[in-house]
Amino acid sequence: MVSHGSVRAGLKPAQTYRPTSEQLWAALAEVPDPEMPFVNLVELGIVRDLEWVGPSLRVTITPTFAACPAYEVMGDDIRRRLGQLGVSQVEVQVRHDPPWTSEWITEEARQKLKAAGLAPPPHHRGDLIQVLLDPVACPRCGSTNTSLRNSFGTTPCRMIYTCNDCKEPFEQFKPL
Amino acid sequence: MNEAHKKALADYLIALADDELILGHRDSEWTGHAPILEEDIAFANIALDEIGHARLWYELAAELVGGDKARYPDQQVFFRPAADFRCLQLVELPKGDWAFSMLRQYLFDAFEQHRLRGLVQSQHKPLADVAARIRNEELYHLRHTRAWVPRLGQGTEESHRRMQAALDELWPYAQGLGAPLPGESEALEAKLVPSSRSLFDIWSGEVTTFLSESGLKVPPAERDVVADRAVHSEYFGALIADLQQVAQLDPEAQW
Numbered sequence: 001m002v003s004h005g006s007v008r009a010g011l012k013p014a015q016t017y018r019p020t021s022e023q024l025w026a027a028l029a030e031v032p033d034p035e036m037p038f039v040n041l042v043e044l045g046i047v048r049d050l051e052w053v054g055p056s057l058r059v060t061i062t063p064t065f066a067a068c069p070a071y072e073v074m075g076d077d078i079r080r081r082l083g084q085l086g087v088s089q090v091e092v093q094v095r096h097d098p099p100w101t102s103e104w105i106t107e108e109a110r111q112k113l114k115a116a117g118l119a120p121p122p123h124h125r126g127d128l129i130q131v132l133l134d135p136v137a138c139p140r141c142g143s144t145n146t147s148l149r150n151s152f153g154t155t156p157c158r159m160i161y162t163c164n165d166c167k168e169p170f171e172q173f174k175p176l
Numbered sequence: 177m178n179e180a181h182k183k184a185l186a187d188y189l190i191a192l193a194d195d196e197l198i199l200g201h202r203d204s205e206w207t208g209h210a211p212i213l214e215e216d217i218a219f220a221n222i223a224l225d226e227i228g229h230a231r232l233w234y235e236l237a238a239e240l241v242g243g244d245k246a247r248y249p250d251q252q253v254f255f256r257p258a259a260d261f262r263c264l265q266l267v268e269l270p271k272g273d274w275a276f277s278m279l280r281q282y283l284f285d286a287f288e289q290h291r292l293r294g295l296v297q298s299q300h301k302p303l304a305d306v307a308a309r310i311r312n313e314e315l316y317h318l319r320h321t322r323a324w325v326p327r328l329g330q331g332t333e334e335s336h337r338r339m340q341a342a343l344d345e346l347w348p349y350a351q352g353l354g355a356p357l358p359g360e361s362e363a364l365e366a367k368l369v370p371s372s373r374s375l376f377d378i379w380s381g382e383v384t385t386f387l388s389e390s391g392l393k394v395p396p397a398e399r400d401v402v403a404d405r406a407v408h409s410e411y412f413g414a415l416i417a418d419l420q421q422v423a424q425l426d427p428e429a430q431w
Contacts (some may be wrong), residue, residue, distance in 0.1 A: 156225065
């Protein structure tokens with residue numbers, strides 16, 4: 001076989017296709033949270049930053065809870081969606097500085113959480129201890145006559161309440 | 177940070193991680209066995225958090241010693257000889273009854289809040305960041321255990337009896353929280369970590385008051401203190417064998 005190496009070396013490499021930043025963010029906004037598929041990773045504040053490093057796109061994510069078991073799935077989902085845009089080399093980097101806070105969840109995402117029966121986390125402006133003492137509104141009937149049943153729920157980021165008026169149990173996304 | 181400080185801080189972080197890992201392992205033994213469903217969920221979540229926090233500490237240690245951050249936590253957990261672990265015997269003790277596990281978690285978490293408050297001030301920025309992250313999550317643990325300790329301490333005759341027995345057994349081991357960790361004196365000098373002894377004095381006053389208010393009699397402090405992190409309990413060998421067995425059967429397996 002004749003080697004084509006020398007021929008290739010003389011050619012300029014083809015311009016790699018790169019989607020615009022807007023296209024990338026729009027695609028990532030279609031990646032659902034693995035455990036709460038009615039909200040996406042961008043509006044939860046999990047995707048922090050995009051940066052090209054040579055031919056590779058570095059996506060920086062900050063998991064909600066340190067032990068969130070879903071973040072490896074998130075990485076796979078991000079790679080798959082960006083692959084559909086033609087970005088084949090994706091490096092998902094986990095960053096804890098600054099730590100994720102529920103203050104990063106957008107208003108729109110809060111409404112989606114509520115529509116799905118999950119009370120959105122209250123705004124706390126850094127004072128978590130105070131906000132934990134405030135009453136929590138039932139996402140179904142709006143009553144604040146609710147009781148905490150368990151500081152822990154079906155995922156690390158949720159806890160369980162009961163509404164004393166409509167009698168329904170519900171979960172709240174933990175303020176963090 | 178010079179090399180000696182890096183080494184000291186890595187030793188300190190590995191001991192912290194070992195505490196969280198082993199406590200998380202014991203907590204995980206409640207999965208499927210807690211007295212009620214809500215508490216089953218609670219201990220499973222607490223176990224997950226503690227093991228997740230252990231991973232963060234191991235990763236920080238890896239950065240300091242130039243280890244591969246992605247592989248280092250698994251290497252430490254699954255392939256380190258039992259004798260090289262530096263956890264307190266407090267976290268090694270079998271899970272006991274539910275009162276015992278709940279009280280141990282309270283004693284540990286109450287101390288950890290103070291330690292994390294100190295670590296948030298660390299001169300090593302990555303450590304301060306991780307401490308800030310963990311501290312907020314731990315508030316939920318403490319809220320949970322602080323709700324149960326008085327409920328059990330002042331509940332029925334049986335719940336009170338079990339809590340008092342748990343406290344009598346745990347107290348000498350809990351004193352170990354005040355002993356300096358490996359590497360602590362060097363790391364303290366460089367303002368990288370707080371002094372365990374000063375944290376202990378604050379903790380001791382706080383929990384003594386809280387336990388008394390919960391209807392429990394706090395044993396005398398200085399009796400039979402178990403604090404040496406290089407000496408493990410009779411239960412530790414079996415725990416590590418249980419934890420490492422599957423990983424060691426096939427170290428190259430992809431999960």
